[in-house]
Amino acid sequence: MPPPSILERLTRSLRNVFDNDSLVATRELTAQDVDGWDSINNVRLFIEIERDFSIRFSAAEITSLENVGQLADLIEIKLHDSQMTP
Amino acid sequence: MDRLVDLPWLVSPPTDFRQQVRSLSECTPRSRALAQRLAQFRVDSSDLHRLGIAINQIASDCTDTIRLGVISNGTTDLLLPALSASALRHGVWLRVVGTAFDQVAQESLDPKSNINRAQCNYVLLAIDHRGLPLAPTPGELERAHTTVDSALKHISSLRSGLHNTSERTIILQTVPQIGSRLFGSIDREVPGTMSWLIDRYNDELRVSIENSADLLLDTAALAETVGLSNWHDPAQWILGKFPFAHAIVPIYADWVGRLLAAARGKARKCLVLDLDNTLWGGVIGDDGLAGIALGNGSVIGEAYLNIQRNVIALHDRGIILAVSSKNDDHVARSVFRSHPEMLLREEHIAAFQANWLDKASNLRAIAETLSIGTDSLVLLDDNPAERAQVREALPEVAVPELPRDPALYADTLLAAGYFEAVRFTADDRNRAAQYQNNAARSRLLVASTDLDSYLQSLEMRALCRRFDSVNRARITQLINKTNQFNLTTHRYTESEVEAFETSAEGLTVQVRLVDRFGDNGMIAVVICVEEPPNWVIDTWLMSCRVLNRKVECATLNYIVACARAANIRSLIGSYRVTERNGMVKDHYAKLGFELLETDDSKSRWALDIAKYEPIAVPIEIMEIARPAETSDTSTVGF
Numbered sequence: 162m163p164p165p166s167i168l169e170r171l172t173r174s175l176r177n178v179f180d181n182d183s184l185v186a187t188r189e190l191t192a193q194d195v196d197g198w199d200s201i202n203n204v205r206l207f208i209e210i211e212r213d214f215s216i217r218f219s220a221a222e223i224t225s226l227e228n229v230g231q232l233a234d235l236i237e238i239k240l241h242d243s244q245m246t247p
Numbered sequence: 248m249d250r251l252v253d254l255p256w257l258v259s260p261p262t263d264f265r266q267q268v269r270s271l272s273e274c275t276p277r278s279r280a281l282a283q284r285l286a287q288f289r290v291d292s293s294d295l296h297r298l299g300i301a302i303n304q305i306a307s308d309c310t311d312t313i314r315l316g317v318i319s320n321g322t323t324d325l326l327l328p329a330l331s332a333s334a335l336r337h338g339v340w341l342r343v344v345g346t347a348f349d350q351v352a353q354e355s356l357d358p359k360s361n362i363n364r365a366q367c368n369y370v371l372l373a374i375d376h377r378g379l380p381l382a383p384t385p386g387e388l389e390r391a392h393t394t395v396d397s398a399l400k401h402i403s404s405l406r407s408g409l410h411n412t413s414e415r416t417i418i419l420q421t422v423p424q425i426g427s428r429l430f431g432s433i434d435r436e437v438p439g440t441m442s443w444l445i446d447r448y449n450d451e452l453r454v455s456i457e458n459s460a461d462l463l464l465d466t467a468a469l470a471e472t473v474g475l476s477n478w479h480d481p482a483q484w485i486l487g488k489f490p491f492a493h494a495i496v497p498i499y500a501d502w503v504g505r506l507l508a509a510a511r512g513k514a515r516k517c518l519v520l521d522l523d524n525t526l527w528g529g530v531i532g533d534d535g536l537a538g539i540a541l542g543n544g545s546v547i548g549e550a551y552l553n554i555q556r557n558v559i560a561l562h563d564r565g566i567i568l569a570v571s572s573k574n575d576d577h578v579a580r581s582v583f584r585s586h587p588e589m590l591l592r593e594e595h596i597a598a599f600q601a602n603w604l605d606k607a608s609n610l611r612a613i614a615e616t617l618s619i620g621t622d623s624l625v626l627l628d629d630n631p632a633e634r635a636q637v638r639e640a641l642p643e644v645a646v647p648e649l650p651r652d653p654a655l656y657a658d659t660l661l662a663a664g665y666f667e668a669v670r671f672t673a674d675d676r677n678r679a680a681q682y683q684n685n686a687a688r689s690r691l692l693v694a695s696t697d698l699d700s701y702l703q704s705l706e707m708r709a710l711c712r713r714f715d716s717v718n719r720a721r722i723t724q725l726i727n728k729t730n731q732f733n734l735t736t737h738r739y740t741e742s743e744v745e746a747f748e749t750s751a752e753g754l755t756v757q758v759r760l761v762d763r764f765g766d767n768g769m770i771a772v773v774i775c776v777e778e779p780p781n782w783v784i785d786t787w788l789m790s791c792r793v794l795n796r797k798v799e800c801a802t803l804n805y806i807v808a809c810a811r812a813a814n815i816r817s818l819i820g821s822y823r824v825t826e827r828n829g830m831v832k833d834h835y836a837k838l839g840f841e842l843l844e845t846d847d848s849k850s851r852w853a854l855d856i857a858k859y860e861p862i863a864v865p866i867e868i869m870e871i872a873r874p875a876e877t878s879d880t881s882t883v884g885f
Contacts, residue, residue: 177293180265201324204486208493209293220486 167233174209178202188230214240252473252498256647256663257289258638264294271301274308279340284642286335292325295497299328302335306342315507316344316367318354318405320378321490326500333500337508338622348488351378356408363412368740369507370409371418371464372402375490376425376445384439385429391439395447402452406461416740417461418506421449423470423491426479460719460741462510462669469502505667511738512727515645515665516619518561519610521628522572522579522601526558526591527551528653531582532574542588550654555590557657562595565675566666567617569598571609571626576601606633607640618791620730620827625665629653670720674768681768685792688764702796702865705762709801712871714748714755718769722757725772725788730827733788734820734834737774752777754809758802760793760866767793771802780816781853782806787820787834800862803838805870807859818854819843838862 171186179197192198198206203223210232211217216239226232261267267285271278282302290298306312315330317323327343334341344365346354351374354360362370379398384390406417422445428434434442449467456463470478473495480492491499508514523530528540528547540547562568568591572579579601583593593599598616600609606626614621622643628634634646647663649656668675688705714722723741730736739747747755758771770793774786784806789799810818820835822828824847832850836842839859840852 180269180297200487204489204493205293205296205325212291217482220482223486 167236168229170213171210171229171233171236174206174213178206178209186229186233188228188233190229191227210236216240216243251662252477252494254289254497254501255650256659257287258648260285260288260290260294264288264290265297268294268298268301271305274305278305279309283335283338286332287642292329292493292496295332295500296325296328299330299332302340303328303331303342306331306340309340312340312342313369313507313511314342314344314365314367316346316354316362316365316370317373318346318351318362318370319373319490320349320351320375321373321484322348322488323373325489325493326496329496329500330503333497333504334507335504336501337504338513339504339507339511341504341507349378351405355405358412362409366413367415369416369418369462369510371420371503372405372409373420373466373490374402374422375420375466376422376441377484377490379422379448381441381444381448383429383441383444385437386439388438391444391447394439395444395451398444398448399451399455403455410742414740414742414746416510416742418464418503419452419456419461420464421452421467423467423478424475426475426481460745462506464503464506466499466502469499473498502664505664506669509667509669510727510740512724512729513622514667515566515625516623517567517569517597517613517617517625518558518660518666519569519571519613519624519626520558521626521630521633522570522574522582524629524653525627525656526555527582527586532578536581536586539582539586541586547653548588550652550656552588552590554653554657557661559590559595561666563676564668564671565678567597567619567678568595569613569617569624570596570600571606571613572601573603573606574601605640606637610637610641610644618731618794625660627656627660629656670724672721672724674721677766677768681765681792688762698795699865705764705796705865707760707762707796707798707866709798709805709866709868710759710761710871711802711805711868712757712759714744714757716745716748718757719744719748721769722772725769725790726786729772729788729790730825731791731830732794733825733828734784734831735786735823736825736828737786739786747774753782754806754813756802756806756809758798758805760796760798771798773802773806775806775810775818777815778819780814781819782810782813782815782817784818784820797862797864797866799834800838801864801866801868804861804864805868807854807856807861810856815856817856820852820854822850822852824848 168186172184175184175186176182179195179202184195192203207218207223214236216236222235226235264285267281271282282305285298286302317327323345327345330343331341344362344367346361354362357363380401381398382394384394402419409415409417424445425441428442429440430437434440435446437443453463478491478495480489483489483492520526528551529538531539541551542548543552558568570579580593583589583591598613600613610621610624610626614624621641625645626637628646629649637644638646645665647660649659719741723739723744726739726744754775756773757769760767760770770790772786772788773784775782776785806818820840822831822835835852840854843851843853
C-alpha cells in the first residue's frame with residue numbers, strides 16, 4: 162500500500178482538474194467513474210501530477226495504467242528512484 | 248518564481264480564486280468586472296483553463312466580443328481557454344473557435360468550414376515546421392530555395408483562402424527553431440538544413456506580413472526568449488501532438504492577448520514612474536543629490552542607469568512618460584535638472600506629479616492632463632505597498648510586480664508586454680515632440696487675452712484628404728483607440744479600412760492639423776456612407792489634443808462642401824452612448840443639426856445641405872487630392 166499521502170495528493174489533483182470537490186482518489190477509481198474524464202482532461206491531470214510530484218511519465222506509462230491504484234504505485238516508485246540519485 | 252514562463256510581473260491569486268471563478272455567470276457588469284480582475288492574477292494552468300472557460304462563456308453573451316479562430320497542425324484544446332483568459336487580461340473580450348486536429352487546409356480553404364461559418368474577426372494560423380512542406384536537403388542550395396518557396400506558397404494559399412471568404416485579419420506565426428542541431432555550429436550556414444530552411448522561411452514571412460494588413464505573432468522570438476529546450480517537448484508531441492510544452496501555454500497565450508489588444512488599440516500608452524528606488528537608489532529627500540546611487544561608479548548605480556536607458560528607449564518609440572512621486576516638487580525636479588548621471592530629463596516627462604498626495608489621485612490627475620484613460624497607464628514602482636494601494640484603488644492601471652533586485656526591473660517591465668504595437672508610424676515617433684509642442688501652445692494660451700485671438704494666433708491649417716494607403720495604419724489606429732470624442736465608436740480592422748479607400752460613393756476624410764508650433768499629426772477621421780439622397784455619418788472621431796479649437800466646425804464645413812459637390816440632400820448623424828463618450832452628446836446640436844429621434848442609448852440628427860451656412864472658423868482648410876487625380880493642392884476658402 163502506498164503511504165496515504167499519495168492518494169490524498171491525488172484527491173487534490175482530481176478535484177483541481179475536474180472542478181468537483183466531492184471526488185476522492187481510491188485505488189479502484191478509473192476514468193469511467195468520473196464525469197468528464199476524457200483524453201484531454203487526462204492530459205491535464207497528468208500535467209498536474211507531474212508538476213505536483215516533480216516527476217515525469219512516459220507515453221507508454223500513461224497509456225498502460227488501468228486505475229488510480231496502479232498510478233499511485235508508479236508514483237511511489239518514481240519518488241523512491243529520485244531519492245536514490247545522489 | 249522568477250522565470251519568465253511563470254509571468255513574474257503578475258500577482259499571486261487569492262486563496263478563494265476558484266470560488267470566485269465559479270461565481271461568474273452571464274454578461275452582467277458585475278461578472279465582467281470580476282472576470283477582468285481575476286484575469287490579472289498569475290495562476291497555474293488548471294486555474295487558467297477554468298477561468299478561460301468561464302470567460303469564453305461570458306464572452307458569448309457580450310456585444311463587444313471579438314472572435315478568434317485557431318487553425319493549427321497541433322492539438323489546441325488546452326490552449327483555447329488560456330487565450331480567452333489572457334486576452335481579457337489585456338482588455339479584450341475574446342471568444343475562441345477551435346477546429347478538429349490537423350484540419351489546416353480544410354478549415355482555411357472550405358467556405359463552409361467551422362472557422363468560416365463562425366465569422367471570426369481574427370484567425371490564428373498556428374503552424375510550425377511540422378505543418379509545412381520543409382524537407383531538409385543539406386548542402387543542396389537550389390533545392391533548399393525551392394523548398395522554402397513551396398512552404399511560403401502553401402501559407403500564401405491558406406491566407407488567400409481565408410481572406411477570400413470574408414473580411415478578417417490573419418495572425419501568422421514565425422516558426423520556432425528546432426531544438427537540436429544536425430552538425431553543431433554550422434547548421435544555419437549549410438543550405439538546406441532544417442535550421443537554415445526555418446531561418447529563410449521566417450525572413451520571407453516577415454516581409455510578406457509587413458506589406459499586408461495581416462499580423463505577426465513572432466513565436467520564433469518567444470521560443471528563443473523562453474529557451475528552445477523549454478519550448479520543445481518531444482514526448483508531449485508524440486503523446487498528443489502538442490506543438491510546444493504545456494508549461495509554455497500561459498506565456499504564449501499572454502503574447503497572443505497582447506497582440507490582439509494592440510490590434511484593437513488597447514495597448515498601454517503611458518509609463519508612470521516612481522522616483523526613489525525606482526529611477527535611482529535611495530531617497531532624494533533624505534540622501535540628497537550626492538547620496539543617491541546612480542551612475543557607473545557602483546553596482547546599484549549601474550542598475551538604475553539601465554532602467555533609465557530602457558525608459559528612454561520606450562519614450563523614443565512613442566510611449567508617454569509621467570512621474571508620480573512622494574516628494575516635494577522642487578526636490579524631485581532637482582535630480583532631473585542637476586544630477587550629472589541622470590539620463591532622463593524634464594523634457595522627457597509629459598506630466599510631473601511630485602507631491603504628498605496618494606498615488607491613485609496622482610494617476611487620475613496624470614490621465615486627465617494627458618487626455619487618456621487610466622486604463623492606458625502602467626506604474627513602475629519599487630514599493631509593494633504602493634503597488635498594492637494602486638491596484639486596489641485603480642484596478643485598470645497595470646502595475647507589474649517587481650523582483651527585489653533593481654537590475655531586473657527593466658527586463659521585467661519589458662517582458663510584461665504592456666506596450667505591444669502592431670505598427671510603428673511616424674506619428675508614434677514624433678509623439679514626444681508633439682507633447683513638447685503642446686506645452687508651448689499652453690504657454691501661449693496663458694498669455695492671450697481671449698480664446699478667439701489665441702486661436703487666430705495659432706495660424707491653424709486643416710489638411711483634409713480621402714483615406715489612402717500611406718496613412719492606413721494611422722487611420723486604423725485612431726479608429727480603434729479613440730474613445731472620448733467618438734460619436735459611434737465603430738471599430739474597423741485594417742482590411743476594412745482598406746475597403747473604404749476604394750469605395751466610390753460616400754466620403755472618407757482624414758484631417759491633419761498644422762499650426763504655428765508644429766504638426767499635430769492626424770487628428771480626425773470621418774466616414775460617410777451613401778444612402779441616396781443622403782450621406783450617413785458612420786464614423787466621426789477626433790483626438791482630444793485638439794479640443795476647443797473649432798476643428799469639428801472646420802471639418803463639418805469641409806464635409807458639407809463635398810456633399811454639395813456630390814448633390815447630397817442631407818447629412819444624417821448619429822450618436823451612440825458609451826461609458827467614455829459623454830463629451831460628444833451635444834456635438835450635432837452644437838453644429839446646427841436637427842434632432843430626429845432620441846432615447847437613452849442613442850440619438851439621430853439631420854442637416855439640410857442646401858440651407859447650410861459655413862461656420863466662421865480660425866482655421867484654413869486645405870484639400871489634398873490623391874496623387875492619381877491631380878498634383879496640386881487647392882485651398883477651399885471658408
